[in-house]
Amino acid sequence: MRARQDYYTTPLATVAEFFVKFQELVPALDLTVAQVFDPAAGGCAENIMTYPAALRALGCENIDTLDIRQDSRAAIIADYMNFYPEKEYDLIITNPPFNLALDYIVTALEDCKSGGYVVMLLRLNFFGSLSRKEFFSNNMPLYCFVHTQRPRFNKNSSENAEYAHFVWKKGYNPPHTQTYLL
Numbered sequence: 001m002r003a004r005q006d007y008y009t010t011p012l013a014t015v016a017e018f019f020v021k022f023q024e025l026v027p028a029l030d031l032t033v034a035q036v037f038d039p040a041a042g043g044c045a046e047n048i049m050t051y052p053a054a055l056r057a058l059g060c061e062n063i064d065t066l067d068i069r070q071d072s073r074a075a076i077i078a079d080y081m082n083f084y085p086e087k088e089y090d091l092i093i094t095n096p097p098f099n100l101a102l103d104y105i106v107t108a109l110e111d112c113k114s115g116g117y118v119v120m121l122l123r124l125n126f127f128g129s130l131s132r133k134e135f136f137s138n139n140m141p142l143y144c145f146v147h148t149q150r151p152r153f154n155k156n157s158s159e160n161a162e163y164a165h166f167v168w169k170k171g172y173n174p175p176h177t178q179t180y181l182l
C-alpha cells in the first residue's frame, strides 16, 4: 500500500553521495550563492527534510522548501502542481512523489533558470517506459548517477528497486546521458 501522499524519507547518506560526484562534475554551480528549491521537501515531527539538510551541510543557504502535507517541515505548504514560484532557480532537487514524477520534472524545468539544473531521485527503470519515450527524446538528462548501494527508505521494506539521481540541464538535450555508478 502506498504511503499517505507518497511520503517517505531519503537517507542523508544517499544525497551526500550524490553531491560529492555532482560537485566534482559541475564546479561552476556554487551552492553557497545558488538559489535552490526543494518542491517535495518532506520532513515531519520525527524526520528532517533530507535534501535541505544535505545542502546546508555544503554551505547552501538560499533554499526554498515546499510540500503538500500540513505536517511537513517545509516553509511553503502547497500543491506543487498548482504553485507558481516568484523566482527562477539555479537548482531544483528532490525525491518526488512516485505517481507525479514526470509532472514534477516538467514543472521543475519550467521553474528553473536557463542553464540551471533539475535533479530528481527516481527508479532506474524510469528510463524504460514507452509513455515517457517522447519526453526523454526531447529532454535527455545530462547525467544519471546510479546508487549501486540501494537507498534504505523508511517505507515498505520489501521494495526491490534500483535508484538513481537524474540530472537535467535546462536548455540542453544531449544525445546521450553520462552515467556514473556511485
Ligand SMILES: C[S@@+](CC[C@H](N)C(=O)[O-])C[C@H]1O[C@@H](n2cnc3c(N)ncnc32)[C@H](O)[C@@H]1O
Pocket: 005, 006, 007, 008, 009, 010, 039, 040, 041, 042, 043, 049, 050, 051, 066, 067, 068, 069, 072, 078, 079, 080, 081, 094, 095, 096, 097, 098, 100
Ligand atoms: C517520496 S517523499 C520525499 C520527501 C523528501 N524529499 C525526502 O527525500 O526525504 C515525497 C514528498 O512529496 C510530497 N508531495 C506529494 N504530492 C505533492 C504535491 N502535489 N505537491 C507538493 N508536495 C507533494 C509528500 O508529502 C512527500 O513529503
